[in-house]
Amino acid sequence: MDDHTALAERAGAEYGTVVLIGGLDTGKTTLSISMIRAALGAGKRAAYVDADLGQKTVGPPTTIGLKLVTSEDDLDRERLAQADACYFVGATSPQGNLLPVVTGVARLLTLARESLGADFVVVDTSGFVSGVYGQLLKYHKLELVRPDLVVGLQRGEELDPLLGIIRRFFATEVVALGVHPAVAPTSVEQRAANREDAMRRYFGESRLPGALRGRGNPPADLPGGRRAQGASAGLGSGGRGVPREAGGPPEPVRDRLIEISGRPARYRVDRPR
């Protein structure tokens, strides 16, 4: 058994909340899913919090997604993509959006544990790990999530500064692992195509915003008006995530949490397709 498989087995069986950290293409998502599979094998009710805003496993790009996983069938990638709840951030990168990312992870974690009864939660994060803002993001995320295990997947020693901060300030166990030799990189073009596919899967063909086809951030408006009943509250009025009149104060966003499967539903959104 290789180190990654052994860690997945141990995490799924023995821990309650795990955060995975790593740069792009380090195997975060694959290891997250292996941990959930191990947790299911240990008889647990698992949840996946997908805090990667661009390369989505759960929910559409620009959101943090939550999926309750109670059976192996839920791990089918199409099914896993159908979120039980999303927290709208409005960009495919956490840069410039640290507060909503941290807040969204915390809210979805609470929802997973307290409303959905999950006893194993894995938080899969973005590849934004370097520099002061990467460190700020991960530090504050951990401050709220308080996981019992942090896994750092790294090439060489790229995560050493960040993992050093985590070891210094948190009591949580920290495990650093190398990148699995079978990990295959994803090209920039493939990442853009993945984002487009994930948007299309969620919204259907007709409302795909053109900006998502490119490499940059999409506009702040998530085109949710068609499906969202009352989601003008969740997404901002007129479907705008962070409404801002020129020269005026920002219009308050009442709630960025969109609960899709309706347990409990404050802003119901029809399941796509």
Ligand SMILES: Nc1ncnc2c1ncn2[C@@H]1O[C@H](COP(=O)(O)OP(=O)(O)OP(=O)(O)O)[C@@H](O)[C@H]1O
């Ligand atoms: N242990 C493994 N065995 C075989 N293939 C793997 C393994 N880990 C990752 N891969 C493959 O490598 C690729 C990248 O892995 P993965 O998507 O898990 O990485 P990631 O860090 O989540 O990437 P991203 O930065 O896009 O979020 C995928 O095609 C995945 O199937």
Ligand SMILES: [Mg+2]
């Ligand atoms: Mg990933």
